[in-house]
Amino acid sequence: MTKATLRKLSSVLCLALFLSCDSKGVFDQYENMSDAWPIEDTAIFTFSQPTTSESYDLFVNVRNDNSYPFSNLFLLVEMNFPEGKAIADTLEYEMARPNGEWLGKGFTDIKESKLWYKEGVRFPEEGTYQVHISHLMRKNGAVEGVKDLPGITDVGFRIERNEH
Numbered sequence: 001m002t003k004a005t006l007r008k009l010s011s012v013l014c015l016a017l018f019l020s021c022d023s024k025g026v027f028d029q030y031e032n033m034s035d036a037w038p039i040e041d042t043a044i045f046t047f048s049q050p051t052t053s054e055s056y057d058l059f060v061n062v063r064n065d066n067s068y069p070f071s072n073l074f075l076l077v078e079m080n081f082p083e084g085k086a087i088a089d090t091l092e093y094e095m096a097r098p099n100g101e102w103l104g105k106g107f108t109d110i111k112e113s114k115l116w117y118k119e120g121v122r123f124p125e126e127g128t129y130q131v132h133i134s135h136l137m138r139k140n141g142a143v144e145g146v147k148d149l150p151g152i153t154d155v156g157f158r159i160e161r162n163e164h
Contacts, residue, residue, distance in 0.1 A: 068151025
């Protein structure tokens with residue numbers, strides 16, 4: 001084999017490995033939050049109904065940097081069904097260990113956390129679904145929420161095939 005053929009073959013193998021690593025993923029999308037996540041800014045994710053014969057696991061993905069000032073994160077996650085029904089959940093996630101070490105994965109200052117939202121979900125209605133994600137952070141003792149939440153760089157939503 002020539003060097004060019006070997007390079008092409010290794011490129012194809014690398015691509016196949018990369019694609020096979022995420023065979024469970026059905027939907028995976030992010031919204032960039034720039035410098036801070038405004039309290040009035042809701043991340044909205046729109047997707048078509050996956051098959052009704054399978055069940056799925058749902059995740060909220062959050063990328064944060066070292067300027068995130070809290071060890072936890074409160075979110076309001078609302079799923080809107082095609083025929084008008086909506087389910088809203090208030091969720092709390094741990095973002096750091098007691099010693100301040102981030103729980104997310106990553107080798108740089110940006111850490112990515114894959115946070116469980118729902119397990120074993122079926123999508124019974126045909127059509128378009130929407131998931132709305134907003135933060136509910138506030139400082140201890142404060143009534144008002146944090147207007148601009150620093151340190152959250154991206155918010156995402158992911159659907160994976162449930163393999164149970």
